[in-house]
Amino acid sequence: MSNTSAKDDKFSRAPVSQRPMVVPTQEGGIGGQVSVTIDSVDVKVPLGTTILDAARSIGIRIPTLCYHEDLCIAGVCRVCVVEVEGQRTLQAACAYPITAPTKVKTHTRKVRQARRHIIDLLLSNHYGECYTCSRNNNCELQSLAKEYGVDFFRFGHPTEPRFEIDDSSHSVIRDMNKCVLCRRCVRTCIDMQEVGVLEAVYRGADTRICTFQDKPLADVICINCGQCINRCPTGALRANDPTDDVWAAIDDPTKHVIIQTAPSPRAAIGECFGLEPGVPLTFEMNTALKLCGFDRVFDTNFTADLTIIEEGVELLLRLKKALVDKDPSISLPQFTSCSPGWVKYIEHFYPEYLPNLSSAKSPQQMFGAVIKTYYAQMHNIDPKDIVCVALMPCSAKKFECNRPEMTSSGFKDIDYGLTSRELAKMISEAGIDLPKLHKSPFDDPFGTATGSGVIFGATGGVMEAALRSVIEIVTGIRVEEIFEHADIIPVRGFEGVKYAELKIEKVGPVPDLLKGLFTDFNWLLGATLKVGICHGTANAKKVMEDIKAGGKFSQCHFIEFMACPGGCLGGGGQPIPTSPAIREARARAIYAEDSAYTVRKSHENPDIVKIYTEFFKEGPCSHLSHHLLHTHYTPRGKYIAE
């Protein structure tokens, strides 16, 4: 028998039992096939396939609850039990690797009885009412109860809550009365995100999911990414929902209510209306937002382009100071700062690297600052009467807009962060059938966006956008001449950590926009630009540890970090469920939208050119842009004082 150590991954902190299963295989059996009979259907599967996967491959559905495609196997809910010939007890299909010819029965009397009992037991501890629940109609417990014909509470049903709801966080609300102890959140937080805020504590019937010392979520090292919400099968975890406040602002005639929409929600919101993943509804959503009563609908892509300029120029400035001026105080590689989940992660886990973080604000926050200054002046609106709403795929954005430093316009730059799920609810509440709507454009003056802004939604997108602009600005060559159709394929794809290099063979004249900052780019001639990309904070940890150890990534110039798997399209505010296939479909929608744009490079966006001529007259990374478009960070550390 072969043996691969389950401890191979030296960065992982998760207990072995909660890490990906290592299936022992027969000598030479790798790549071998094994036959299995499931409910009298014969099938051959690769050695080590679980019964669950084998059954799915032939269209037999075995119910699950603690199983999640993104996570390692827990095998704790026992809903998936099946009869395996020769085994005295029932076996969890999700956790049972087939290593020898096996006969399985998936719905015998014993199996049905066990599943029914397990669901009854879960309901006997489940305090909550479906009508008032954020997961009504999208709840795996509810579906199980329906499928297994639960018609009364065999083992009782609680009438009193046991736990107080923890609504301390701007991002994630925990209602442990609805928790079924599937531990998906625990596995998400430890394995996928390497944060480790949630853990099971106590034993037996006292078991519950707990934060460090039972502190409110706002007071622990939660990075607000909301990945746990997306994987919770019930309403025990939900986002902090501001829709009532947003409606109130819309209803208030003295308020000018603006919504900006990020690239990822449009690629996913259709899922909330019964569409297949990967059907973009960008322009239908614009119509819906107008129908809901928003005064202006803008595209976050505009400030994504602005971010690219500010962040790209910041990078060039850092490179020049380091390479030409030999200034030892310059921190490289520069890290992206547009993912607030990642920002909070580095503040907690690697505060010593905060100088590497780009000081550029995220597109969401730049938009708020621009709206309440430039736009307010342009349209003669008192900024105090402007309500800025941000439609985001993200729960961390809710925390970000509440950061005390995000008030450079003199007001809260962004008033509310709304998730894709919350907007879907508002749209339904307004009686709108989103997929059937006609299309409407974005409003001006920020109506022109570029493809570069759109791809911010996918992992590698920020890097691709930055490269498109940086390459052209520095070399004077059109990107299309280097990468066909300006698609920088090496930085695309869902691989956890990516690395790419690009040699600068030629430099061009300094564009007008940057004349105040650079006289020439000759100092970059012959240099090799090295970049890294990662998504999911477990991968971020790998990159950071590599940097600490002086590895390949410490030699990079620029690294893109996204807190969520797949990037923002897999964000904590996106429609539930999520899976690798769903995220891939969303990514396809995003890249398709990018190729449809005529302007695909941030620095070519005419509205960007205009804002630098009309408002940020001193150019990128200048005094005013620093005041409005840049920020600073808080070293938080892992140990938070009382």
Next chain:
Amino acid sequence: MKAKNASKLTFSTITPNAGLTAAADKSRSDIIGEISASKMKGRGGAGFPTGTKWNLAAAARGNQKYVVCNADEGEPGTFKDRVILLDHADLVFEGMTIAGKAIGSSIGIVYLRGEYTYLVPHLEAILARRREEKLLGKSIMGRNGFDFDIHLHMGSGAYVCGEETALIESLEGHRGEPRNRPPYPVDTGYMGEPTIVNNVETFAWAACIMSKGADWFKAIGTDKSTGLKLFSVSGDCAYPGVYEFPMGITVRKLLESVGAADAKAVQIGGASGHCIPAPEFDRTIAYEDIATGGSIIVFGQGRDMLQIARNFMEFFVEESCGQCTPCRDGNVKLLEGIEMLEMGECSMSYLRELESLGETMQLASKCGLGQSSPNAFLSIVKNFKEEIMGRLP
């Protein structure tokens, strides 16, 4: 601190280190062959053939294999491992060393129940002496390449940590929760390496078998349950203590020997075992009939069976690791059922529902704890229905 009856144990008659001497010059497969030939099954309760386990671990590929002695002894009513460690620790360490040679491991770990911390100085002294006598450490008995050492690791009081995969989690510093199986510890155990986990008594008998031969062991007991076994006898009997009997002994004969001939019932196998009523006293204690890790709790005529069931269920509600649904929530429902019975408020149909819930727990729980936790409840409900139904509050 000599325990009662301990001097009568076969262990006292074994020449020290005769087994190890025999093993030192044997090949790995010969050692395993001898253990397999004895047909000994694990003394911790589950009854897995020891030779087979060692053979699987010997065949598994790994960088560093481990021999783990399960001295967590948490089953209510069991104390024979404590007695063995007190009086015959040398034999246990000898058995572990033999196992180390057999599977190709150089590291042994004794996972010692937290409550047995007072045994640590005693055990450490013996380990130190064995090192001095070249019975542990490098080149044992002067045999080049025969390296093995043993260290102690303290448990911290969770019954479930006696379950071998939870024990391994605990050894690694995690919350003591059973793992999914397969893969089994013989393949992926402590630190992801091939690991055998055996009971204290199993190692002691292994040393005896190497000394006296498989034939001697096999001749005792029944065909499917060979050899001698230690029993921890407690409860309503004249002579509680640790006893040694051949496997296959009838319940009646055992009860007579401990001065409990008129018992009302006897719990065999501790809280997770079965409650045997008087009419079934002719059944035998053997893997093929009533299996046990050695706990015998005698209930006299005056005992309230419902009270006994409550006692066991309270134990499981407390000790479930809380990981899987049937055990975590099922035990609570069974305990609530007992409370309803005490109040005379449990209908026949709800009792039937609880019995089938018990069956679900046996079938669908993740580990042996949940799979056996309803046993006591179910056997008491089955055998003492008249006594427990229709009570007045």
